[in-house]
Amino acid sequence: MNKDTIAAIATPLGEGGIGIVRLSGNEAINIAQRISSLSLRELPPRRMTLGFVVLEDTRLDRVLWVVMPGPHSFTGEDVVEIHCHGGLKVTELVLEAVIKSGARLAEPGEFSKRAFLNGKMDLAQAEAIVDVIRAKTATSLRVAFRVLEGHLSEKIEGIRETLLSTLSTIEASIDYPEDVEEPDRDQLKDTLGSITEDLNELIRSYRKGKSLREGYLVTIVGRPNVGKSSLLNHLAKEEKAIVTDIPGTTRDVVEVEINVGGVPVVFADTAGLRETEDKVESIGVGKSKAYLSKADLVLWVLDSSEELTVEDRKIAEMLDGKDVIVILNKQDKPSKISASEIERLVENTTILPLSLTEKTGLDSFMAELENRVSLGGAEAMGEVLITRVRHKNALDNALDAIKHAIGFVPTSPLDLIAIDLRIAYSALGEITGHTVKEDVIDRIFSEFCIGK
Template sequence: MNDTIVAISTPKGFGGIGVVRLSGPTTFFIGQKVFSTTVKKPKTVYTGYIFNPDTKERIDTGIAIYFKAPHSYTGEDVFELQMHGGVKNLELVVKILIQLGARLAKRGEFTRRALLNGKLDLIEAEAVIELIEAKTDKVVKVAAGRLFGGISNKIFEIKKRLLYTISAIEGAIDFPFDVEALDTGQLEKQITDVLNLVKSLLLTYKTGKRIEEGTKVVIAGRTNVGKSTLLNALLKFDRAIVSKIPGTTRDTVEEMIDFFGIPVRFIDTAGVRETKDVIEVLGKERSVKAIQQGDIILFMFDASEILTAEDKKFAKLTDGKDRIIVLNKTDLPAKLTIKELKSLFKNEDIIQISALKKKGIEVLEQIIYDKILPKETETFLITTGREKNCLKDAAKHLEKAKELAGSGRDELVSEELKEVIVLLGMLTGEKVSTEILDTIFSRFCIGK
């Protein structure tokens, strides 16, 4: 990080403002060379024009702001030039700054420098790209919670407790006559308390992943139970072809929407039935795959017909999945009742609707929402596989430490707890490989 980097920090294209950002040791010297007004104080806005110092040719009018290290986004000297949001004017300014000694930044390099300079940790750095890529309000809220240290503060609390326990163990080992050892009960309690904190974070991953990546809600059931009609009702527009002829849907039909602030992909599947039609067989295979990959299954039944063998096949196919039982066509004379379904699907969400008449849709939407985001959900969520894996490994070491707590071999307990400290360091980026950093920051744009 001994060199100075430069990049356009605003999206490419035409807009009200375009920003060129410099960061590094020679930032102020290079930035001032292309700006007409002398920048005397940090964190102060100066108006002027940007020009080519070799030809004295003016390029654009704008403002300059200087942030002196360590009081900047990257923790280094930062110089920002804000001008009109064009394409060629910004590219020309970057070209001149490179000629003056700056280097074009790599993807995510500004945020990477912020991480390496301790301005944010790896969880907060990942939250930056999550915030940039957010497609719904709820994703913004989750990313913001992570960016402002929600998860990081919890990790800090866990580390603090672990360090206290480790110091108590090792103090008693090194100075047995001066430091009283923790009794087995105390030691087990301290380890259990930390283990419960780790497990509580792990429990947020399912919800965090669904909010961050989008939730797949699969509409499943035999042919002609009203799956396509329900898809259209949930989307609030006609996406799927609806027909009374069984087997109309021969392929999965998908649509991603903003579902009350959460990105949700609704997937309508072809009904599974015995058929020799090649196209319908392919549709059946895709339906099975969609059900297997779905996060939530809306398992539909037709209230106007008795329970069939095909219904029972679907029941087995969706067993073990997070599902909602939907009894459709309740506007017609009933041949299948909710009482019958409750006897088959004990302790599961069951709802009566008429997709055609749009009755019960709002209640169904609320049930879907509550499954994605339970009411007791933590404010702060873990969202990445990397975080989940670190915490899972940490939980294993804590379980091992708990087992050893009553063995009298406290030095082994201490070693297990130290492994947890290492894993938490990997989580926050204190101890992480260059390869992992390269992978994470490759998702960023060049100017961030």
Template sequence: MRPADADTIVASATPTGRSALALLRLSGADARSVAAKLCPGGPAWLPRRASLRRALHRDGSLLDQVLVTWMPGPGSYTGEDVVELSCHGNPVIVEGLLDALVVAGARPARKGEFTRRAFLHGRVDLVQAEAVAALIAARSPAALAVSRRAMERLGPTLADLREATLDLAAELEAGLDHPGEDLGQADDEQLAARLRQLAARSQGLASTWRAGRVRLEGARVALVGPVNVGKSSLFNSLLAQQRALVSDQAGTTRDVVERSVLVDGLEITWLDTAGERDSSEPLERAGIALGRELVADADLLLVVVPGHQAPDSVEAELLHRTADRPRLLVASHVDLPQVPGRAVDHRVSGKSGQGVAALRQAVVKQLGQVAGDPDQGALLVSQRQHELLLATSKHLAEAAGALCGLAGPAVAAEECSRALERLSELSGEDAREDVLDRVFARFCIGK
């Protein structure tokens, strides 16, 4: 546990605006005395008992009638004395109460400071704090599900990984401490196999970030392809609304058109782009370039090709350029006779809607896919977790390599302890202040 800031902090826990009620929260050693200065009269202060009190201006006039609950530490959210005040949800009242509480001795809280204090007092670890941040930021049912899963399962999954790594580190250290009882070659091989297994487990868990991120932040799915193949028709059909212009003129779409919708609880932003062709027209070339730029970070490409026409050089170049990207190959015009021999993942008609529902489901499936590993119950909720698990995996793999190679057991033990450091950083046991600043900056004020 680290020393926490001694100040008593205050913030509104609800957003600014008009509402029936708003909630203010104080945390710190003086929380109750600060609240008592604001509400001098009223009933005796009893722990965890809501009491109706009069909050007064310094001249004794009424600021608001408030419902106050005092939760003494360490059994509170932050682990410190906490007071919650429910007042009427008017921004002028909220500001007045906040000002009065600051005059009474509290300091305005910084972003995420309540949860940071909960962390500093050992009430939550960093992984749980990140799950809370994800829960508050969630914009879709899928995002909510991931943050809940992270709250319940990520901690135990990581604790298991850490335990297993600790065991191996201890065995490696024991071998170093007692060189006389040197482990045999077979033992080294067996230890290396266990290290490799753990490396694969960390790697598997790290790879869940893709599916976690897509659920938390939503996914961008872009339709690309040659001109006039039916991208905009398919875009409209996927959205089930007429959003993009469709015409039989090649080069209809110029700007990128985008639209976000929930599909099976997942937030998907679909992007329709200008069709590709060798054009000498500056405006069309600019549209094609803009499209390429805006789909560079798409999570999935739907490469649309005309199923009723033979492939041409534009299509060949596009297939080559997108070969390393996550993509689905989609042939349009399935309602017309198809050119044989083209290998595609889906055949659809944006005009009749044939095959579009199946494509939509395939997109959701592909976006949500998690590499098959035993830890697939929990998905990661931050890039930080992803990077630390990749680093853990790398150190474990290097430890295995060292044990069986020339570097030897001392280097293997060193690599294994590096892996442990990364895992400690993950839970926050060994995280630097700047790391904490970065994690808690993602929170809002009042959380």
């Protein structure tokens, strides 16, 4: 266990009502005592008491002192919080003073790391702290908070327990063949089948969970002058991008972040895709293609009053393998493109007629957008979602091992099944941190900010 005492400013740098300096470790109370007007060991634990920070016999600030003796603290160690006025200089001087008195500046995420190492929370919960702090929408926050409260860990631990008890029956029958009967193979198959279902359900939730945590990128593409920027402005409810009747107006990517059914969505308006001699425009076209390839969903805008061109067909080729909504804009004019022509170019897409100048077709467009982006959003609130690729990889590995084991169930020796079950057990333990390596732990906590 770490013996040294760490300190950091726990609130964001800048001016605010309150700025908090936090200490954690064996010496936290002794060190803080050196700058306190109160007798810290006599304070009621986990209650605020008004007092002063005193530096070299001079009062520096009037503050609230909170002493949280371990193990009943966030880190499990002795913790002291000093709630100062929220100024840059105040917090800096208080931090400096506790460092001079023997504390060490905390590394990023070190408070949370200590909480994990001292068993106050598991790894999935510790990771969820960052997600709670960074949540961009109410839905993202709710999903992250459920993980922080331990609902994901509970599910994972439930599956691990089933694996462990299955393993122990198998191993007992291997070790004591005379006394312990072999487990029933049909029953074994059922147990592994139901674990497979549980794992699959969690893995499937990743698409939704990832969007909620990381956000979702929707790229608007199309030929010049079809109405891409008009669409972005409609979504943003303001004139974010310049709209003119000159083809090639947009040259850079214009991004707008919007909450769509609880999912933080970035819409990117891009330069119209065409061959061009213009140096600036061609850089813009390059960027459009980059945004197209990393998009979670593509809105392909077409001017329905003009026939499909060679350029449109080239764009259609770039959409291969992407999630696409095709927008037939400018419906206020006579239409020259049919749905069947589009269907021949793009597979499994939704085609929506629209007029951005007349504002028609926009309701069904928004409904379709919400449907695609939120992936069935609202009813997901109560579920536990997988939001991190680290968790998804661990689940994939566990699933592979279980499937492999199922193949052995009918006729193979039991120890072959046991090997796979142990692999799955350990893969799942990576999520909660029971079986994770130290360098992985270090990497996870280094993503945190200082003071967390």
